[in-house]
């Protein structure tokens with residue numbers, strides 16, 4: 141099936157007489173007739189459900205659909221995007237290990253990697269898009285367990301150069317983990333370009349309607365854990381799980397099996413079946429929405445780039461944008477809905493722009509059907525100095541606009557009337 145059809149049908153095929161829509165199974169537990177049947181599931185969990193922290197039929201529908209959309213072999217839903225990232229790292233890294241990550245990533249992920257994981261002995265070595273391959277290689281040692289990046293990092297709007305970094309990861313046998321939240325599998329499929337694990341904050345485009353916080357980890361099934369000394373705990377028995385050897389038990393899906401049976405089991409950051417139901421409903425229209433988010437965003441930036449009160453526009457779908465050539469290599473069918481603009485007149489003009497918008501609301505959110513705006517310098521990044529902002533790729537006059545699926549004329553009308561009202565203080 142093509143991606144548009146996977147959005148509609150993926151993960152669920154009713155049997156004779158069953159509901160046509162994937163049902164909401166809001167049950168913690170599953171009944172079995174004999175102790176032998178239950179015992180079998182403890183040995184082979186994929187043959188059925190035991191307890192909804194580990195798996196649930198409604199959650200499975202979403203997991204299966206997102207795995208299909210990404211072209212991976214299996215997925216695990218989590219309570220949030222942050223939980224997905226945390227579990228994705230823990231599955232391969234423990235105290236004494238390190239990971240490599242871009243610093244131009246989602247602020248919450250940056251905090252996790254910079255401040256929280258080090259408290260558990262996992263160190264992050266940060267790089268920027270300017271770090272040379274030779275300098276990255278100097279950061280890699282035998283304890284380096286993964287390389288982390290986002291397909292399209294906002295609000296700096298940096299597109300990930302898959303060919304360059306996946307070659308580096310392959311050369312050293314390091315797992316490449318990509319957060320594809322902003323890209324979405326409708327526009328870019330990281331496994332086709334060398335990623336091994338994909339992460340989503342399903343809170344964003346997958347849900348799309350701003351109803352549920354959630355996340356997913358997708359296993360590409362394309363990484364050889366068996367013959368790689370970096371990942372010894374994939375080939376040695378896990379005593380906490382009756383001596384299972386993950387590469388033997390899971391085969392190509394060893395990573396997601398370990399994520400579920402070690403870390404979802406012990407940490408318990410599972411998605412609720414109700415959220416999985418709503419998120420799955422959202423994914424049914426994902427392909428359609430991404431088409432509209434992308435075309436609306438392109439029209440908005442084309443209009444704003446000529447506007448006298450706009451200093452600059454960042455959108456990787458604009459042919460003269462710094463990130464266009466890289467993004468254009470990997471994206472197809474659009475460049476998503478995230479736009480960053482610099483308002484002439486600095487910090488106060490940017491704040492005024494947000495003040496004067498009438499319909500477009502100010503939210504700490506993105507990737508919603510409703511357009512929304514945020515001024516990072518006075519909200520999400522307000523603790524940072526001028527220099528700190530620059531190192532995150534954020535200027536004081538930057539306004540992040542998440543373009544929704546409304547009529548583009550209405551979006552532009554609101555933006556234009558707000559820009560009109562700004563008086564630039566000399």
Ligand SMILES: *Cc1c(COP(=O)(O)O)cnc(C)c1O
Pocket residue numbers: 220221222223246248249290319321322341342343344353354355
């Ligand atoms: C929002 C977001 C996250 C975190 O996800 P939550 O669902 O809010 O926990 C991670 N990565 C990116 C790119 C995001 O936009």
